[in-house]
Amino acid sequence: MHAENEIHFRDAAAKALLDPQLRANFRRAMDGLIAKRRAQFPDPRDLQDLRDLSTAIRSRSLLCLPELLEQLEASCAKNGIKVHWAETCEQANELILGLLQARGAKTMVKGKSMVSEEMHLNAFLEKHGIEALESDLGEYIIQQDGETPSHIIMPAIHKNKDQIARQFAQKIKDAKYTEDVDELTAMARKVLREKFLNADAGLSGVNFAVAETGTLCLVENEGNGRMSTHVPPIHIAVMGLEKVVARLEDVAPLYAILTRSATGQPVSTYFNLITGPRGEGEKDGPQEVHLVILDNGRSRIYADPQLRATLRCIRCGACMNHCPVYTRVGGHAYEAIYPGPIGKILTPQMEGVGVRHDLIHGSSLCGACGEVCPVEIPIPEILVRLRREATHEDMGSNVAGKGTGRTATEDWAWRLWAGVSKRPGLYRIATWFATRFGKALPASAPLIKNWTQSRTKPVPARRSLSERMRTEGVPHE
Amino acid sequence: MSDARNAILGRLRASGESGDLPALDTAVLERRQWPAAQRPALLRKGMEAVHTEFLEATPNDWPAVIRAFCEREGLKNLLYGPASEAGAALAAAWPAGGTELKPYDRPIEAFKDELFHGVDGGFTGTIGGVAETGSLLLLPGPAEPRLMSLVPPIHIALLRASTIHDTFWSAVKTLGWGRALPPNALMISGPSKTADIEQTLAYGVHGPKRLIVVLVNDLA
Numbered sequence: 248m249h250a251e252n253e254i255h256f257r258d259a260a261a262k263a264l265l266d267p268q269l270r271a272n273f274r275r276a277m278d279g280l281i282a283k284r285r286a287q288f289p290d291p292r293d294l295q296d297l298r299d300l301s302t303a304i305r306s307r308s309l310l311c312l313p314e315l316l317e318q319l320e321a322s323c324a325k326n327g328i329k330v331h332w333a334e335t336c337e338q339a340n341e342l343i344l345g346l347l348q349a350r351g352a353k354t355m356v357k358g359k360s361m362v363s364e365e366m367h368l369n370a371f372l373e374k375h376g377i378e379a380l381e382s383d384l385g386e387y388i389i390q391q392d393g394e395t396p397s398h399i400i401m402p403a404i405h406k407n408k409d410q411i412a413r414q415f416a417q418k419i420k421d422a423k424y425t426e427d428v429d430e431l432t433a434m435a436r437k438v439l440r441e442k443f444l445n446a447d448a449g450l451s452g453v454n455f456a457v458a459e460t461g462t463l464c465l466v467e468n469e470g471n472g473r474m475s476t477h478v479p480p481i482h483i484a485v486m487g488l489e490k491v492v493a494r495l496e497d498v499a500p501l502y503a504i505l506t507r508s509a510t511g512q513p514v515s516t517y518f519n520l521i522t523g524p525r526g527e528g529e530k531d532g533p534q535e536v537h538l539v540i541l542d543n544g545r546s547r548i549y550a551d552p553q554l555r556a557t558l559r560c561i562r563c564g565a566c567m568n569h570c571p572v573y574t575r576v577g578g579h580a581y582e583a584i585y586p587g588p589i590g591k592i593l594t595p596q597m598e599g600v601g602v603r604h605d606l607i608h609g610s611s612l613c614g615a616c617g618e619v620c621p622v623e624i625p626i627p628e629i630l631v632r633l634r635r636e637a638t639h640e641d642m643g644s645n646v647a648g649k650g651t652g653r654t655a656t657e658d659w660a661w662r663l664w665a666g667v668s669k670r671p672g673l674y675r676i677a678t679w680f681a682t683r684f685g686k687a688l689p690a691s692a693p694l695i696k697n698w699t700q701s702r703t704k705p706v707p708a709r710r711s712l713s714e715r716m717r718t719e720g721v722p723h724e
Numbered sequence: 725m726s727d728a729r730n731a732i733l734g735r736l737r738a739s740g741e742s743g744d745l746p747a748l749d750t751a752v753l754e755r756r757q758w759p760a761a762q763r764p765a766l767l768r769k770g771m772e773a774v775h776t777e778f779l780e781a782t783p784n785d786w787p788a789v790i791r792a793f794c795e796r797e798g799l800k801n802l803l804y805g806p807a808s809e810a811g812a813a814l815a816a817a818w819p820a821g822g823t824e825l826k827p828y829d830r831p832i833e834a835f836k837d838e839l840f841h842g843v844d845g846g847f848t849g850t851i852g853g854v855a856e857t858g859s860l861l862l863l864p865g866p867a868e869p870r871l872m873s874l875v876p877p878i879h880i881a882l883l884r885a886s887t888i889h890d891t892f893w894s895a896v897k898t899l900g901w902g903r904a905l906p907p908n909a910l911m912i913s914g915p916s917k918t919a920d921i922e923q924t925l926a927y928g929v930h931g932p933k934r935l936i937v938v939l940v941n942d943l944a
Binding site: 272275276279280293296297299300302303304306307310311312313316317320326327332333334338382383384385388401402403404406407408411428429431432433435436439440443444459460462468469470471473474477478488494495496497498499500502503510513514515516517518519520521522523524525526527528529530531532540542546547549550551 | 726728729731732733735736737738739743745746747748749750751752753755770774828829830831832835836837840854856857858859865866869870871874891892893896897901902903904905906907908909910911912913914915916917918919920921922923924926928929930931932
């Protein structure tokens with residue numbers, strides 16, 4: 248049995264809905280992204296073919312996952328990239344700390360990495376006296392304000408430029424107040440260039456890792472990913488174990504559908520393929536490249552044939568952009584690293600379906616996420632499955648926290664329902680009362696309250712169907 | 725941490741039901757083809773949409789075109805790779821005086837401050853382009869170090885029209901990138917940009933503020 252007070256998403260969402268600024272910021276941004284994505288896929292046949300191909304590539308990768316990971320490790324080793332494995336975020340953090348401390352590194356610049364968010368790496372390193380500075384403009388903005396990303400692609404999308412202008416004027420030394428986006432960008436450029444120049448280490452995520460060639464592919468627009476991976480003497484890349492694909496030519500369609508789905512761009516400014524540290528005769532590039540492969544619950548997700556589809560995700564964020572819930576409440580309400588529809592299926596599987604019961608139910612199951620997903624992850628179906636898993640221990644699965652989402656009230660309600668339904672006499676009495684007095688029941692009555700919190704109270708018919716059939720008969724023909 | 729490695733791989737293996745691999749139908753990629761003569765215009769359209777500037781040149785006059793650009797823009801210096809084919813050709817045709825050609829001939833450790841604070845532009849060759857998306861393909865390395873196309877505020881890239889591929893996918897196959905790659909390979913599709921503030925596009929956030937493509941018409 249699980250306490251009923253775990254539902255924080257509902258409360259956080261209710262709060263977010265009351266913030267007109269936040270709602271306007273998200274609405275504007277998501278509308279823009281939806282339109283831009285649509286413009287990138289003018290031909291529905293091309294779109295479907297590309298989705299099918301991308302889905303097939305990701306499915307193939309997962310089918311051969313252990314072999315591909317071993318091949319990736321061997322290819323990387325051949326190229327001079329050292330591969331490390333971590334079962335948990337703690338292990339991954341310790342590993343990275345060890346690498347940094349062994350080289351006396353005090354400062355690290357970071358390219359955008361959701362896995363490092365998952366690990367809470369920045370806070371961990373700060374505790375050990377190492378500065379971890381986000382350099383993606385959006386990440387820089389939110390780190391400066393002590394916030395977490397509200398979108399996986401556009402982490403600072405919840406803020407508007409006035410808010411950022413005030414923040415920069417306050418937090419950047421010698422900065423003047425300006426709402427000009429170019430000037431704000433230039434300010435960040437100036438600060439961060441000095442950081443790139445002097446950083447002892449650089450960290451990045453990985454968009455695709457190619458097993459055959461031992462290549463780490465990084466997708467970005469700003470150039471901070473290249474700065475973080477090419478300027479400092481050591482580059483550490485972190486990735487979830489699902490990121491591997493077999494061949495470089497498999498990456499081409501995934502990359503094409505990633506940028507189009509994410510931000511409606513045909514291509515990103517930079518596509519950076521890293522296949523090794525500074526080579527023979529090279530004058531720049533890091534002396535060392537390390538790759539940390541993180542599990543953190545992924546191998547458990549992998550074990551389930553239906554839930555495995557979750558790992559096809561290429562982190563484009565299209566499901567968020569098209570989600571009617573996400574658009575209205577924003578990313579922070581989810582209180583999770585990965586917000587939006589993908590977060591609703593990923594977070595509960597990582598943290599337990601009972602603990603994150605709130606997320607599994609915070610969906611209208613409208614299906615928009617599954618429809619736009621470039622790798623056809625059946626998010627609504629998985630949500631329904633996880634709802635069942637949350638309240639049933641006996642489904643023969645290995646879902647984290649299965650059965651722990653059952654609440655005493657819900658349990659009691661269903662028992663009552665079953666008990667009444669099995670006894671015709673009792674059922675008749677119950678429906679008689681419900682039809683005569685249901686209207687008079689206050690919306691705040693126990694059980695009814697759970698429903699009426701966000702919905703209109705249903706009004707029962709004056710007489711039940713069976714009652715009418717008895718008195719009126721069943722008309723034939 | 726080989727314990728972690730073995731445990732992770734063990735779990736993945738234990739749960740792997742090795743079904744048939746789904747077939748890959750690449751027709752959607754193969755459909756994307758254009759005659760060689762149309763590719764430069766397509767590439768240009770894509771790159772100009774994200775603020776890339778173009779200079780037209782011939783196989784003979786491109787060094788002069790670059791020189792004229794540098795003088796016009798008042799570049800104090802231009803970083804180049806003396807060991808690269810394009811760099812050597814540029815140096816051979818570069819008149820004395822005016823914009824100084826600065827060689828990237830030292831390890832970054834001895835060059836960092838100057839590179840970050842004292843260089844106006846960087847010149848690199850390319851090994852090709854991609855028509856569909858409007859992109860340049862570069863193989864940075866000993867002859868043309870990685871940071872030349874990243875740190876200076878202006879990046880000037882030499883692109884020969886005959887080296888433009890249809891798609892990134894066809895380029896990967898034609899160039900054999902899938903078999904072996906140097907430590908760094910790169911696709912660039914415009915100057916550095918961001919839309920992280922209110923989705924308003926701003927150029928030159930971390931990398932070059934301007935990208936100048938010198939498009940050499942070498943199509944017969």
